[in-house]
Amino acid sequence: MDAYLRLEDERAETLHRLANLTDDFQAIVAASKDTNADDEHDPEGATIAFERSQVSTLVRDAQRHLAEIDAAVERLEAGTYGVCERCGQPIGDGRLEARPVARLCIRCAEKR
Structure with missing residues (x-):
């Protein structure tokens, strides 16, 4: 497969994953607003905080991967890929x- 097509496929997959993760994060935040969960004292609050943290980390990873894809495209255009x-x-x-x-x-x- 052509390098440019491979990078475009990688970008599309990463953007799709990022959109899903962003939706998940917003759903977790919305769900936590409807509860009186106290992250420190309520057992359910710890779960919500953990899920929010985990999804937030995955979002940052996807964003970093998009930056890596952009850098790879720049190398491709510069002839150094x-x-x-x-x-x-x-x-x-x-x-x-x-x-x-x-x-x-x-x-x-x-x-x-």
């Missing part, structure tokens, strides 16, 4: 297929 940022060697096709936003070849990524 698929070139390891550390050693300058090509990043293997298998690695790019599994992780289209990869900045490092597998050898350099293992050294991290």
Whole structure:
């Protein structure tokens, strides 16, 4: 698959996941407004706080992944996509297929 198409597919999947997570987060916040849950003293409040925190983390992860996709598209446009940022060697096709936003070849990524 063409690198640009792969990145566009990755973007579409990430945007879909982000939309679902945002909906989930808003539903959790709305549900907590309808309760008198005290996060510190009510057993149910701790669950709501945990869910809110967990979904919030997943939203941030999806947003970071979108930024990685944007950076990969910029590398593609600059002609540096698929070139390891550390050693300058090509990043293997298998690695790019599994992780289209990869900045490092597998050898350099293992050294991290």
